[in-house]
Amino acid sequence: MSKTISFSVNSKSExxxxxxxxxxxxxxxxxxxxxLGGTDLAPNPVEYxxxxxxxxxNVVAHIVAKEQKINLKNLxxxxxxxxxxxxxxxxxxxxRAGYKDLQVTLRTSTKLDEGxxxxxxxxxxxxxxxxxxxxxxxxxxFSLN
Amino acid sequence: MSKTISFSVNSKSExxxxxxxxxxxxxxxxxxxxxLGGTDLAPNPVEYxxxxxxxxxNVVAHIVAKEQKINLKNLxxxxxxxxxxxxxxxxxxxxRAGYKDLQVTLRTSTKLDEGxxxxxxxxxxxxxxxxxxxxxxxxxxFSLN
Numbered sequence: 372m373s374k375t376i377s378f379s380v381n382s383k384s385e386x387x388x389x390x391x392x393x394x395x396x397x398x399x400x401x402x403x404x405x406x407l408g409g410t411d412l413a414p415n416p417v418e419y420x421x422x423x424x425x426x427x428x429n430v431v432a433h434i435v436a437k438e439q440k441i442n443l444k445n446l447x448x449x450x451x452x453x454x455x456x457x458x459x460x461x462x463x464x465x466x467r468a469g470y471k472d473l474q475v476t477l478r479t480s481t482k483l484d485e486g487x488x489x490x491x492x493x494x495x496x497x498x499x500x501x502x503x504x505x506x507x508x509x510x511x512x513f514s515l516n
Numbered sequence: 517m518s519k520t521i522s523f524s525v526n527s528k529s530e531x532x533x534x535x536x537x538x539x540x541x542x543x544x545x546x547x548x549x550x551x552l553g554g555t556d557l558a559p560n561p562v563e564y565x566x567x568x569x570x571x572x573x574n575v576v577a578h579i580v581a582k583e584q585k586i587n588l589k590n591l592x593x594x595x596x597x598x599x600x601x602x603x604x605x606x607x608x609x610x611x612r613a614g615y616k617d618l619q620v621t622l623r624t625s626t627k628l629d630e631g632x633x634x635x636x637x638x639x640x641x642x643x644x645x646x647x648x649x650x651x652x653x654x655x656x657x658f659s660l661n
Contacts, residue, residue, distance in 0.1 A: 401571025419568030426546025469648030503614030
């Protein structure tokens with residue numbers, strides 16, 4: 372049985388670079404650093420993507436560790452992404468707009484043999500919602516009211 | 517010329533559902549609602565994705581409006597996504613892990629004719645980094661240290 376749940380944000384532009392986000396009663400600010408035209412009050416949009424991605428990996432990593440009888444003592448997750456902002460700014464259209472690649476690094480002091488490592492990571496990649504949306508195509512509809 | 521810039525997060529698991537994120541000196545908490553096994557201190561991972569997406573659309577919408585001589589008086593951005601958490605929890609593998617679809621709604625009191633609307637939205641979709649990463653494939657590498 373498929374049990375779909377909805378998530379949503381309501382957002383208001385505060386300036387061309389800053390957005391005020393309401394999500395389930397929580398308030399978030401998204402801004403840009405001064406070098407990208409903002410006021411640097413908060414992380415920028417593409418950094419929020421990495422934050423959500425890291426948070427998602429933490430959840431899945433723990434669920435899968437439990438299933439695979441891995442006693443996860445601690446976990447750190449670093450994510451690095453590279454992008455060329457030229458398309459965003461309209462100065463060049465040779466590169467894609469978003470991250471060209473993403474590098475996810477997990478660190479734990481829990482000792483795992485090579486087989487356990489591969490099995491754990493493979494299952495995390497397969498079951499992490501954010502990993503799915505970043506590594507695969509998702510249909511999106513835009514409308515203007 | 518391609519001028520690539522890097523973005524990154526360093527994250528630490530605080531509990532199986534909660535993550536502490538350091539991004540360029542900013543600190544973010546990602547949590548899950550109680551219904552999804554968390555302590556509900558902050559938005560959850562997939563909500564952060566929508567927040568970053570909305571913030572990104574705000575930036576691009578303003579850049580493109582300026583280019584297209586649209587005097588954007590105000591802008592609200594709502595995003596809704598549906599997902600089935602069964603794969604995440606390992607209870608069913610019939611659906612994908614992430615958002616099955618995303619619906620983006622922009623609202624402004626600025627009057628635009630149909631041609632302007634289409635031209636503006638098309639350019640936003642084409643140049644928004646987060647829209648690119650959610651609607652297209654991105655190569656990702658996982659490693660465990």
